[in-house]
Amino acid sequence: MTSAGQAPEVFAQRPKRADARRNYDALIAAAREAFAENGAAASLEDVARRAGVGIGTLYRNFPTRRHLFEAVYVEEVRALCHSAEGLAELPPWDALVAWLHRFVAYVATKRALAEQLLHDSEIFTSCRAEIFSAGEPLMRRAQDAGVVRNDIGFDDVVRLISGLTMAQFPSPQQRDRVLGVALDGLRPPATPR
């Protein structure tokens, strides 16, 4: 985040009454859970059930499956971007690596979700912008410090890392090892470790 104060207001019709607000939040939490568990095709009735609300309430808040997707997604992105704050104190390389690790954790759960939104979504675009404004400074700083190669852009890194994470790893150790390899690829050709 860092720069833009709030997420895009494009669809932020938050309910006003206390109970409505509560249901709204419960629905997002339930949806996150259900999507993570059953993929993007999870039943909306199941989501409502998990949230402890009627199906009608779900549809009032999120007229479309996609609306729900987007709400969940935005929430995630916001958390991720928020985590970029405070990293500026670390050395350039470490800061970048730390953030990318969080990024990995973020993408890991969002596979199915991203799949849906990749295609044509205004929300996705603006979330992407937010992620960039959170991560790109870290990247540029590392490049300026000469610890990351100069012939690639931040978007290359995002794809490298996020793609990597979409594969399922049997153990966290292996995931970190592979992530390490990818990170080595980011270093300038001759820099010693």
Add this chain to the structure above:
Amino acid sequence: MTSAGQAPEVFAQRPKRADARRNYDALIAAAREAFAENGAAASLEDVARRAGVGIGTLYRNFPTRRHLFEAVYVEEVRALCHSAEGLAELPPWDALVAWLHRFVAYVATKRALAEQLLHDSEIFTSCRAEIFSAGEPLMRRAQDAGVVRNDIGFDDVVRLISGLTMAQFPSPQQRDRVLGVALDGLRPPATPR
């Protein structure tokens, strides 16, 4: 492939009569198409329609959605492994890179399919074994030649590359650039290009 003559016979109950055989092949082709287009949740009735056969015929050949998945998947893997032949003549690094490029093209279309099979499939396991027996020698040769770092295994490479490919790229150029970064990560720490 190289070593194992045929794919695992686990499920290869190919029909015998001429028309049956024809339908079987048409179904696999139609399924590949439908899955690529609509994801793994494509309607089986649609598959049958594309293949120009009745829904009953589909179910006779593939009692389960998963059976169909697996048949399509095995076909793909076989083609991929076959492509590893003839690469042994190239220099170690080039051979590995060339095969990985094909691997990328293979994974790109199989996203949804792999997603389904990842979890618990005997077929998947044996296909995995076949892929390994096709690619691992290339990798080891490159390591022996000192052009690939020694602290990682072939499975690390597979995950790095396949994951990478699961991300969607706006242009082939970017995909290749990112792939290049990943490949650089494979090189031993100080080797000049």
Add this chain to the structure above:
DNA sequence: AAGCTAGCGGAGGGTTGCCTCCGGATGCAA
């Protein structure tokens, strides 16, 4: 505390896809 209204829940009609079942067609062998 009384009324107003936003918000709730879930019944129910419609759609879609899954899968079975069996009368009829067809390749193949003699």
Add this chain to the structure above:
DNA sequence: TTGCATCCGGAGGCAACCCTCCGCTAGCTT
């Protein structure tokens, strides 16, 4: 050509899910 085993096709029962609609509940205001 004849017979038969194999294979075909799609009608139809079943289940799941989608989404709307409306009578009722319960926050909020005065």
